[in-house]
Amino acid sequence: MLVSLKALRQYVSLDGLNEEEIAKGLTFAGVEVEDIERMASGTNLVIGEILECENHPDSDHLHVLKVNLGDKYGVEQIVCGAPNARKGLKVIVARVGAKLPQVEIKKGVIRGVESNGMCCSLLELGVDSKYLSEKQTSGIEELPLDAPVGEEDVLGYLGLDDIVLNLNVLANRPDLLSLFNVAREVGAIFSREVKLPSFEGIENFKTDLTVGSKTKRCTQFAGKEIKGLVIKESPDWMKSFLQSMGVRSINNLVDIGNYVMLMTGQPLHMYDADKLPVHALEARDDYQGPFVALDEKTYDVLPNDIVIASDNKPMCLGGVMGSLACAVDEKTTHLYIESASFDGASIRRTSNRLGLASESSSRFVKGTNHFQSEYVINMASKLVKDLCEGKEFSNIVNYQIEKAEQKVISSSVKRINNRLGTSFSKEEIEAVLTRLNFKVEMNKDETFKVTVPLYRLDVTCDADLSEEVIRLLGLEHVKSELPCLDTTLGALSLEQTRIRNIRNYLLDKGLDECLTYSLVSEKEASKMNLLNEEEKYVLLNPLTDEHSTFRSHVLHSLLKVANYNVSRQAKSLALFEVSNVQTKQSASTHLAIVLLGNDYSRGLMEKIPYDFYHMKGIVEGMMENLGLEVSRYKFERLNNHLDELHPGKSAGLYFQNKLIGVLGELHPNKINEYDLGKNPVIVLELRLDELVSSKVSVNKMKPIHRFPFVTRDLAFIIDKDVEAKDIIKAIRLVGKGIVTNAEVFDVYEGEHVQEGKKSLAISLTYQKEDATLTEKEVSDAEDKIKFELLKTFHAELRM
Numbered sequence: 001m002l003v004s005l006k007a008l009r010q011y012v013s014l015d016g017l018n019e020e021e022i023a024k025g026l027t028f029a030g031v032e033v034e035d036i037e038r039m040a041s042g043t044n045l046v047i048g049e050i051l052e053c054e055n056h057p058d059s060d061h062l063h064v065l066k067v068n069l070g071d072k073y074g075v076e077q078i079v080c081g082a083p084n085a086r087k088g089l090k091v092i093v094a095r096v097g098a099k100l101p102q103v104e105i106k107k108g109v110i111r112g113v114e115s116n117g118m119c120c121s122l123l124e125l126g127v128d129s130k131y132l133s134e135k136q137t138s139g140i141e142e143l144p145l146d147a148p149v150g151e152e153d154v155l156g157y158l159g160l161d162d163i164v165l166n167l168n169v170l171a172n173r174p175d176l177l178s179l180f181n182v183a184r185e186v187g188a189i190f191s192r193e194v195k196l197p198s199f200e201g202i203e204n205f206k207t208d209l210t211v212g213s214k215t216k217r218c219t220q221f222a223g224k225e226i227k228g229l230v231i232k233e234s235p236d237w238m239k240s241f242l243q244s245m246g247v248r249s250i251n252n253l254v255d256i257g258n259y260v261m262l263m264t265g266q267p268l269h270m271y272d273a274d275k276l277p278v279h280a281l282e283a284r285d286d287y288q289g290p291f292v293a294l295d296e297k298t299y300d301v302l303p304n305d306i307v308i309a310s311d312n313k314p315m316c317l318g319g320v321m322g323s324l325a326c327a328v329d330e331k332t333t334h335l336y337i338e339s340a341s342f343d344g345a346s347i348r349r350t351s352n353r354l355g356l357a358s359e360s361s362s363r364f365v366k367g368t369n370h371f372q373s374e375y376v377i378n379m380a381s382k383l384v385k386d387l388c389e390g391k392e393f394s395n396i397v398n399y400q401i402e403k404a405e406q407k408v409i410s411s412s413v414k415r416i417n418n419r420l421g422t423s424f425s426k427e428e429i430e431a432v433l434t435r436l437n438f439k440v441e442m443n444k445d446e447t448f449k450v451t452v453p454l455y456r457l458d459v460t461c462d463a464d465l466s467e468e469v470i471r472l473l474g475l476e477h478v479k480s481e482l483p484c485l486d487t488t489l490g491a492l493s494l495e496q497t498r499i500r501n502i503r504n505y506l507l508d509k510g511l512d513e514c515l516t517y518s519l520v521s522e523k524e525a526s527k528m529n530l531l532n533e534e535e536k537y538v539l540l541n542p543l544t545d546e547h548s549t550f551r552s553h554v555l556h557s558l559l560k561v562a563n564y565n566v567s568r569q570a571k572s573l574a575l576f577e578v579s580n581v582q583t584k585q586s587a588s589t590h591l592a593i594v595l596l597g598n599d600y601s602r603g604l605m606e607k608i609p610y611d612f613y614h615m616k617g618i619v620e621g622m623m624e625n626l627g628l629e630v631s632r633y634k635f636e637r638l639n640n641h642l643d644e645l646h647p648g649k650s651a652g653l654y655f656q657n658k659l660i661g662v663l664g665e666l667h668p669n670k671i672n673e674y675d676l677g678k679n680p681v682i683v684l685e686l687r688l689d690e691l692v693s694s695k696v697s698v699n700k701m702k703p704i705h706r707f708p709f710v711t712r713d714l715a716f717i718i719d720k721d722v723e724a725k726d727i728i729k730a731i732r733l734v735g736k737g738i739v740t741n742a743e744v745f746d747v748y749e750g751e752h753v754q755e756g757k758k759s760l761a762i763s764l765t766y767q768k769e770d771a772t773l774t775e776k777e778v779s780d781a782e783d784k785i786k787f788e789l790l791k792t793f794h795a796e797l798r799m
Contacts, residue, residue: 001169003182004244006162011183012194019163025189030471031176032168039244040125040160044098044105046073047143047151048119053087058111065119067093070150079115084139090147091140092120092154101126127160131243159240172458174366178265179245181455188435189472199378201604202385207394209273209336210280213401217306217343218283218318222373222398225273226335226384228391229253231328235387247359253328253335256383258359265455266368266376267360269308269316271336275326277311281338283318284309285346293321293356305350306342319347319364320356335390337380339373369455371404374603398605406439406451408507411462413446418485419466422477432472433465441515498626498692499589503578505625509618511574511593516557518579519547528556528670530641530662530685531590534583554579554592555685559666562594562681563674571677572597572607578688589692593618593684596676612649615663615682619653627696632656637723644670645683653686655694661686709740709767710778714785715798720749720758722793727760734788738773738781741765759798 005019014022023033048067056062056079063085065078073095085091095117098105105118118124119140122132129137147157155161167176175181180196187194207225231251234242238259239249247258257268271281283306291301291314299317301307306318316322319342328335347364351357377396384390413426430440430448438459439451452459459468470478492500507513522545525536532552542548551557554577562573573596581590595614598607616635623633635651641662650664666674666681674681718727724744731742746761753759764785766778789795 001167001177001182002244002246003165003167003179004162004241005165006244007179007241008183008186011180011196012187013192014186017190019165022186022190023165026165026167026186028471028474029185029189030467031173031185032170033165034168035166037164037166038126039162039164040122040127040155040158042094042098042100042120042125042155044095045120045125045152045154046070046093046095047147047149047154047157048076048091048093049149050085050087050089050091050119051075053085056111056113058113062110064113067091067117067119068149069093069095072150076116077114078117078119079110079113080119080140082119082121082140084135084142085119089140090143090145090149092125092143094118094120094124100124122158122160125155125160127243131248159236162240162244164244169366171366174363174368174457175265175455177363177366178455179263181265184437188432188437191435197379199375199382201374201378201396202381202393203395205392205394207397208279209394209397211282211338211397212280212399213283215283215285215306217285217304217346218340219402220341220370220373220398220400221281221283222339222377222396222400223281224337224377224381224396225394226337226381226390226392227333229333229335229384229388231330231332231388238387251330252387253332253384256380256387259383260376260380261359261363264372264376264379265363266339266372267319267363268376268380269322269338269340270328271315271322271326271338272328272332273334273336274332276315276336277313280310281315281336282309283307283340283342287312287314289314291317292324293317294324294327295321296324299354299356302353304346306346308338308340317350317354317356318342320351320354320358320361335384337377337384339376341368341370341373367457369457370400370402371454373398373400396605398603404454405508406454407460408504409450409452409459409462409465411448411450411465413448415462416466416469419463420470420477421479421481422470422473423479424469424473424477428473429469432469435472436468438465438468441513495689495692499578499688501625502591502622502688502692505622506576506593506618509574509621511576514558514561514575514577516554516561516577516579517547518551518581520549520551520557521546522549524556525549525551528559528644528683528685529553530555530644531659531687532581532583532588534585536583550582552581552583553685554581554590555594555683558592558594559674559676559681559683562596562676566596566676571679572600574599574610589688591684591686591688593682593686595682597679609679610682611680612651612663612665612682615684616651619661619663619684619686623691626691626694627699628655628691628694632694634725638662638664643667655690658690660690705767705769707768707770707772709765710773712764712766712778712782713745713761714764714782715746715759715761716789716793716795717753717757717798718760718789718793718795720756722795724760727762727789727793727795730788730792731762731764731785734784735764735766735781738766738768738777739764739785740767 019036027033046069048069050065051068052066054064056064062081065080067078068075094105096107108115122141123137169176183194209223209225211221211223213221231253234249234252234255238255242249245262249255261267285304285306287307288303291299307314308316308318315326342364344365347361351361381393426446430442433440437453442448536552537550539548558577576593578591595610598609600607633655638650638652646665646667652659653661663684666683671681728742743763745763748759
């Protein structure tokens with residue numbers, strides 16, 4: 001992997017570091033730098049203009065030139081043998097004393113004519129011939145007409161003043177096949193801030209392109225349609241970057257694909273949309289037959305080779321090479337961009353069998369981040385707009401069967417030190433992992449959980465965490481003695497296990513865990529206190545007034561975290577915190593949750609605004625996770641805390657008839673107070689002690705019903721203030737033994753329903769365990785229900 005230091009500086013500060021120090025830091029951190037190369041080199045260089053070009057009097061191929069080197073150096077006479085030397089040409093001149101890669105320029109006499117310097121080609125400055133055209137290698141370099149005569153920073157003017165590191169990227173670090181991740185690595189090693197670009201999606205029409213996969217070897221496939229682009233030569237900055245990274249410039253569109261791959265590690269493929277038989281792309285591994293690739297050669301594709309097909313015709317050999325049939329060329333104006341993830345083993349077998357190794361295939365073989373397709377397509381779209389003058393950009397269509405779940409690894413300071421034979425403090429370990437973009441949740445007992453970034457495919461267990469710690473802090477910290485390996489037997493208590501299960505459940509649901517200070521200010525100690533009014537502990541000698549009181553609840557702290565993120569452009573949040581709280585009367589464990597913005601069930605393609613029922617569903621799922629039956633808890637309308645929570649959109653959670661939690665939509669005044677934007681904010685504060693210490697019966701097998709059920713829908717007109725739960729409770733009581741389920745499916749107020757009333761529609765399920773229901777049994781039960789509801793709630797059947 002070639003890495004341009006000039007490009008690297010755009011994303012991480014290298015001030016105060018030279019190339020040798022950077023190479024040493026990377027090598028000792030486990031990323032071997034095999035070589036340090038310069039794109040070009042030369043001293044005493046200057047841009048000149050040929051004023052005169054005369055034939056040498058004693059040669060049939062040499063020329064005697066008068067070259068203007070600017071005001072500082074004046075006009076010099078140079079003998080030159082390049083066939084393209086001519087009057088008016090701007091050239092690179094190596095003055096007397098210049099040191100080039102293979103020669104030192106001296107004042108001389110060539111066939112009786114004095115020569116004071118040399119007009120150079122890029123080849124003579126050390127540029128690899130693979131980046132040069134035949135014209136460039138056969139003569140001197142022809143500079144643009146506007147090249148400044150007398151300019152001495154010639155390499156900088158040409159974009160060749162770059163130093164390139166050649167990294168030996170091992171198989172366990174495929175993330176380093178990306179310049180962005182190399183920047184992250186350098187930032188972590190030298191404790192430098194890393195600033196990577198973000199890209200907004202460009203979308204002005206909906207595409208009819210469909211994408212998909214019929215093979216488990218392709219778990220993700222995304223595409224985007226672009227219209228109105230122009231294929232032309234790439235700008236100089238793009239050419240220079242690609243050259244420094246070892247890639248030859250082709251045209252602006254091909255170069256964009258290579259640029260995005262080198263930056264992000266994700267290969268892209270471009271299709272000429274007008275050449276596809278249908279507007280559909282599908283990954284499959286059941287195709288067998290000939291395939292004409294971009295190199296115009298025909299290859300035999302076998303089953304288990306991954307192909308991208310359109311109308312059952314192969315348009316690309318997945319992860320290896322595209323088809324000539326849909327190749328982009330200078331006439332392409334309509335484009336499909338593909339970003340997909342393929343099984344590395346399959347790509348390796350296909351690539352080796354066909355002898356088609358490439359930068360793209362090597363990345364798929366080693367492993368790619370399967371959850372960055374939206375980012376890389378947005379990046380490519382921005383470049384197509386800027387460099388290819390793209391006019392119309394569609395939405396991104398995406399197929400993905402994997403969930404973007406970050407690995408969470410548990411470890412401890414003691415375990416890491418025992419494994420390494422070191423004595424690192426928890427602060428040192430946490431600092432190193434944080435520098436590596438790991439999210440660390442350090443506990444007081446020096447155990448911790450680490451959330452691994454999605455791009456770090458190599459970190460899977462706590463042994464990998466130990467490796468990360470030692471490679472950055474240095475092997476010199478390892479003591480030259482055998483570590484003591486104590487054999488111990490330990491386990492979590494029942495309560496600890498259940499709390500951990502709750503944490504894991506919430507993390508699996510996509511919530512982010514927070515860790516906030518237990519000490520708050522005296523004023524903040526009473527804000528958003530929905531559960532605990534007991535007297536609080538106040539420190540006698542606090543370090544600051546902001547940390548003077550031991551909190552009795554968690555929700556306020558979590559809302560401050562939400563405010564911090566919203567003020568930094570985070571539009572959607574799902575946060576939780578589990579924390580011990582203590583007052584002078586009691587100690588307990590609290591759970592707080594904040595939902596804000598949208599629930600992205602399919603990324604940006606499908607978003608649902610968070611509401612009360614999202615939070616209610618999270619609570620019900622947590623109860624089920626703990627093995628608690630529905631009959632042991634209930635939600636009741638909340639009649640207090642009306643200043644904190646939205647009236648009618650909040651509830652109290654009762655467990656065994658004891659209030660243990662409050663949930664609901666934050667009051668609009670509180671949303672403004674916390675400056676959380678305009679979207680609804682759903683909150684929860686829950687005391688966990690009763691839940692995690694409760695007895696749970698063992699799950700018992702229950703046979704599947706052998707007899708059919710009957711479903712009937714009934715609609716009643718009832719008073720507006722009658723709650724649906726009371727109606728359901730009455731139905732279950734009257735229909736006990738035959739009514740197995742009763743659910744509300746519609747509530748209506750308005751036309752045809754008199755004022756002060758509402759229509760409540762309920763779906764009833766009737767079933768017996770020992771016999772098939774008769775029509776009379778169902779009708780009798782239904783009549784009893786109607787009579788009971790009429791008697792108790794004055795409910796009238798709505799016809």
